[in-house]
Amino acid sequence: MANTVYIATSLDGFIAGPSGELDWLMEFPNPGNSDYGFAEFMERIDALVMGRNTFEMVASFEGDWPYPKPVFVCSNTLTSIPDHLNDKTELIGGEPAAIVHQLNERGFRNLYIDGGKTVQSFMREGLIDELILSRLPILLGDGIPLFGKLDAPQNYTLEHSETFSNGICKTVYRRKW
Amino acid sequence: MANTVYIATSLDGFIAGPSGELDWLMEFPNPGNSDYGFAEFMERIDALVMGRNTFEMVASFEGDWPYPKPVFVCSNTLTSIPDHLNDKTELIGGEPAAIVHQLNERGFRNLYIDGGKTVQSFMREGLIDELILSRLPILLGDGIPLFGKLDAPQNYTLEHSETFSNGICKTVYRRKW
Numbered sequence: 639m640a641n642t643v644y645i646a647t648s649l650d651g652f653i654a655g656p657s658g659e660l661d662w663l664m665e666f667p668n669p670g671n672s673d674y675g676f677a678e679f680m681e682r683i684d685a686l687v688m689g690r691n692t693f694e695m696v697a698s699f700e701g702d703w704p705y706p707k708p709v710f711v712c713s714n715t716l717t718s719i720p721d722h723l724n725d726k727t728e729l730i731g732g733e734p735a736a737i738v739h740q741l742n743e744r745g746f747r748n749l750y751i752d753g754g755k756t757v758q759s760f761m762r763e764g765l766i767d768e769l770i771l772s773r774l775p776i777l778l779g780d781g782i783p784l785f786g787k788l789d790a791p792q793n794y795t796l797e798h799s800e801t802f803s804n805g806i807c808k809t810v811y812r813r814k815w
Numbered sequence: 816m817a818n819t820v821y822i823a824t825s826l827d828g829f830i831a832g833p834s835g836e837l838d839w840l841m842e843f844p845n846p847g848n849s850d851y852g853f854a855e856f857m858e859r860i861d862a863l864v865m866g867r868n869t870f871e872m873v874a875s876f877e878g879d880w881p882y883p884k885p886v887f888v889c890s891n892t893l894t895s896i897p898d899h900l901n902d903k904t905e906l907i908g909g910e911p912a913a914i915v916h917q918l919n920e921r922g923f924r925n926l927y928i929d930g931g932k933t934v935q936s937f938m939r940e941g942l943i944d945e946l947i948l949s950r951l952p953i954l955l956g957d958g959i960p961l962f963g964k965l966d967a968p969q970n971y972t973l974e975h976s977e978t979f980s981n982g983i984c985k986t987v988y989r990r991k992w
Contacts, residue, residue: 649946649971649988650962651828662968761954769826775973775988777938779965785827788956791839794826796952796982805973809984811826811952 639747642768643757652781667804685746690716692753734763758786767813775805816924819945820934829958844981862923869930911940935963944990952982
């Protein structure tokens with residue numbers, strides 16, 4: 639069982655611009671049309687857990703729903719999921735540890751934790767086992783940060799590192815307990 | 816001519832703990848006793864530029880003065896350098912661009928820009944050409960950040976990436992103009 643964060647950030651640690659802008663990410667040159675290993679990663683997870691903001695953003699994208707695995711949306715304000723996403727997503731409430739426990743019990747053992755606030759709250763509770771960071775070679779200078787405050791430092795081991803011709807550096811870290 | 820930042824950070828972008836703590840860095844396991852390429856880097860720079868805080872911290876360390884190249888200390892408050900460092904360091908004032916201009920005129924063409932506030936101010940003025948980041952596999956959760964606000968995003972190219980057995984990932988970026 640593992641909870642994994644798989645996310646792209648700027649060199650200065652932002653996952654989006656100040657107003658949630660993703661153009662620097664979406665429009666970043668990708669000559670080889672690489673998915674940077676995302677499909678392979680998707681295969682080994684059982685479900686996604688994301689916050690409302692990320693869910694609403696992904697739901698607003700044109701085109702097909704991007705996730706082949708069940709998506710659990712953490713929200714205290716949403717009361718329902720749009721009809722056309724009802725078979726793909728489910729609302730889930732509670733504290734991070736309770737969410738993990740509940741999903742593990744239901745057989746979802748490997749979870750992909752996504753979205754700024756959700757990642758920060760799971761990280762603060764010490765619930766992240768694996769961190770897959772793809773750093774774009776850009777300084778945004780401002781924006782929504784990936785990392786938040788922690789009560790204590792957390793140590794990781796570097797499991798893998800990979801660079802792409804467009805300058806993206808992908809690193810895989812595993813929590814050292 | 817190039818202005819280079821060569822620095823170690825945590826995964827969450829801190830160069831020191833909240834009170835300037837460096838134990839996480841100084842005591843990080845280094846089984847091969849690697850200098851991570853620092854001596855080689857030192858050879859290709861002509862001088863260092865650092866702020867008062869970094870200067871005072873380095874000056875407080877026991878042992879020999881660590882830099883084989885002239886050190887220029889940016890400060891508006893210091894009026895003199897301790898006697899025993901007089902042949903190694905010099906006070907310099909003014910705006911970042913003026914400092915670079917002045918040092919270039921004096922023949923110091925490749926500058927190593929060091930220290931949190933100094934790096935941030937040079938970066939904000941678009942004066943950093945090369946960024947050498949060594950990421951330790953640790954989340955500090957709080958501290959003194961390497962990166963600060965910028966007026967506009969800055970693009971870089973990834974020139975080199977290297978990992979060490981202890982999990983440090985070193986990346987060399989060059990500013991894309």
